[in-house]
Each structure stands twice: as structure tokens, then as C-alpha cells.
Amino acid sequence: MIENIESMQKAALQVTVDIVVFTVQDQALKVLLIQRGVEPFRGQYALPGGFVLSGETLEEAAFRELREETGTEIVYLEQLYTFGDPGRDPRGRIVTVAYFALVPTDKAPLIAGTDAASTAWFAVSALPALAFDHAMIVDHAIRRLRNKLEYSTVGFELLPAKFTLSSLQSLHEAILGKALDKRNFRRRIEALGLVKPTKDMFATGRKPARLFSFRSRPGS
């Protein structure tokens, strides 16, 4: 730790949070981006984010920026990694704490945005050029999300309260970018015990599908 005020001053830096917000729409994993209205990188897309205020935690800053910039209702937020190379921002030394967030498909706003020129969802398979080092941040976030899906339950948060197993499967397929075996998928989900059948059916295609919901706590 530091031993005197002088070196503390010397080291004062800017701290931001940037959030990689994911949702799944039309069978594709998508990221929320904002088109910048000012230099640098004017006109290019960037992650939502902004400076951390003195009285708030890093998480609070992330929530606040999302609210202000996109009006998005987040259901999951997790710290990702901190990027702090000098030169990552042409305006000066800025350290950013990156988060990743999930929004349920049915709550993902098509547009919003208060202080940002324009916000839009982009499929991760077709991202535009990104400002700063945001391409690297998005890349980290995608890897983390895919990774977590294999050993945890992250991703469940992207669905509405009641859902079919087929929709859960296609959600996983969209995130992972590959097809999954139906029987193995259902067996694994059942073994996790995090989901329970409801009385309701969903009548979309031909045969009605059972709707499931999340079990809040483990145990029956």
C-alpha cells in the first residue's frame, strides 16, 4: 500500500465501467452497442458505460449507466475483467472495469437511449468495428458466457418466467453457436433440478409443448 499523499496524487487515474449486455433474439446471441456522438471514434459503436462516481460502488455505476444510456432492465450482472493499458483510450489514462450482463429476450428493448446517439443490438457473429479496445472486451465476455454455460446455470436468466424446453435449448444453441442433442440436453437440464414443469402448455407449432419455470431454491 501507499505511504504518502504525494504519490497518491501522482497516480490519480480515471475509472470507468463498460458493460457487455447480452440478449438472444431470433436465434442469435446479441450485444447492445451505442453509436458514439462525439470524438474520439465519433460515429463508431461502443459499449455502454461511463465514469464511476465517488459515492457509488462499481456495480452501482454499471446499473446506473445502463439505466441512463439504454433504459435496459438487467437481470444478471457479473464483473468480467479490468482493462487498464495506457493508450487504450486516446483521451488519457483510463482504467475500465468491464461487466457482463444478461437481459431476458422479452425485456430487451429494441431501442431506448437517453444520452446516446443511437443504441442497437448486434449479433456477435456480425459485429461492427468497435471504438477503443471494446472488441477485445466483447471477446472476453463471449468466452466467459459460453464457458459459464457449461458448468453453471447462467443463461437461464435470459428467458421469460415460463418457457418450453425447446426454447431453453435454442437459447443455449444460440449462445454456444452450435447444435445440441435434444435428449441429452433434456436429461442434463432435468438432472440439474433447477426447472419444474407447470400446468400450462404452449400451443405454437403443432403439438403443444409443456411450459416450465425456474425453481428458485434447490430442493423440492
Add this chain to the structure above:
Amino acid sequence: MIENIESMQKAALQVTVDIVVFTVQDQALKVLLIQRGVEPFRGQYALPGGFVLSGETLEEAAFRELREETGTEIVYLEQLYTFGDPGRDPRGRIVTVAYFALVPTDKAPLIAGTDAASTAWFAVSALPALAFDHAMIVDHAIRRLRNKLEYSTVGFELLPAKFTLSSLQSLHEAILGKALDKRNFRRRIEALGLVKPTKDMFATGRKPARLFSFRSRPGS
């Protein structure tokens, strides 16, 4: 991202790095701590660390602080988590990027320290009270280390260039804090293919033990 200089200034914070340095000595997982010479928390132990300078990356800051404060030769460094709650440091708003590091047993200095009052290794099972929120940071680091040991090769870095399988096993046991089955452990290590036998034997106890070394690249 931010849109004007004014709010940038408003948000200027202090950024530090803190490093949880692990080694294994005497069958115990240990952490390097420094006794603070100044207020706040004067006399209490804290993690090595300090402020990030304007021209260096976060990693470089971590390496520099370790060199300056402890003279320790690190073989592994990984970013852990960023802690930034207001109030975590009584001197003001300080965001710290925590790292965890590993030092080989044979290179862990018993003492060192240039600008710190006194440095010492503490077994994680018997830590003193720590300054700031450092207890929480150490806790995160231990969980991460134990976790990584089960699905990766982190921890190998703690051994000298040539080592016996028994010493590798007791290293793992010290980190995990539990006993492992000798045959299963050897089978798993062999399956990983990261280790190869050398011609040398080690004659400590009664029956001499084969010395192994790391294979730098996968393949024969």
C-alpha cells in the same frame, strides 16, 4: 462512454493494485503479507501493492510493486478481481485491481522488503487480522487458486525444475487442504502429459524417487 471533460474530472479516482502472493512451505499454503508502518491500520498486515503509475499497465504495476516491496521473483501472475466499494479505504475512494501470484517454493524469500516495515509468509489457515478489505481479497484468491487446480495446470509453477511426484502431490494437498489418493493422483498427472521423467533420482527418505520435469509444449 463519457462525453465531456467535466464529468471526467468529477470522477477521478485512485487506482491501486494489490497482489496475493502464494507459495507452499512446510506442507502449507502461505501468503505474503507486509506489516504497515503508517496509518491507517498501522502495525496491521496488508497485501503488497500500491498505486498504478501513468505510463505502466496494471500488470507492470503489480510486478513493480512486488519487486520494490518484497524482491520476490514471480512465476505466475493473473488478474483476480477489482474491488471498488466506497469506504473500503478510509483515506478516500480507492479502486484496487487484485492479482494473484505464485512463487516457487525454492525461490520464496524468507524476508526481503525495501520500503515496507516487515514482510512475512503466513499460512492461509492462520492469517492475522488484515488491513482494509484484504481478508476478502485473500479469500477470493484462495478460492480461485483451488478452483483452477482442478481443471488446469496452475500450481505446477510452485515447484523447482525437477521434482518428485510425491512432492507434486503434497503441493496439491497443501493448496487444496485435503489428502489425495496416490494412485489416482499419479494417473491423472500422467494423463495430463505435462510432466516427463528425467534420468535423475532423488535420495531423501529410504527408497529413491524418480525426478520429473515439466514438458514445455504438448506432444512428445
Add this chain to the structure above:
DNA sequence: CCAAAAGTGTTAGGAGTACACCCATGG
């Protein structure tokens, strides 16, 4: 010859993967 650590195989259970057919419904 004995104490102490080195070294070595087999079996059982669980998790993941590959694979194909019948069912219920709306049009």
C-alpha cells in the same frame, strides 16, 4: 531385518455422447 516412502491395477458408479422413432395437433 525393519522402518519408511516409492511405486503399481482393478473395479464400480456417474457423466457425457451418439443415435431413431412415435406422438399430438392444426391445417
Add this chain to the structure above:
DNA sequence: CCATGGGTGTACTCCTAACACTTTTGG
């Protein structure tokens, strides 16, 4: 009646975990 997505079971492989005895050496 048929097209469409819903729903189900079995066999194989691989990884993990439990478990005990023989070998080599120094004293």
C-alpha cells in the same frame, strides 16, 4: 392425412473414486 415440432431410451466411453500390497533402500 400429413407436416411439424414435442417427446422419449439405450448402449458405449471416459473419468473419477475407492481400495492394499510389494519394492527398495539406509540404518
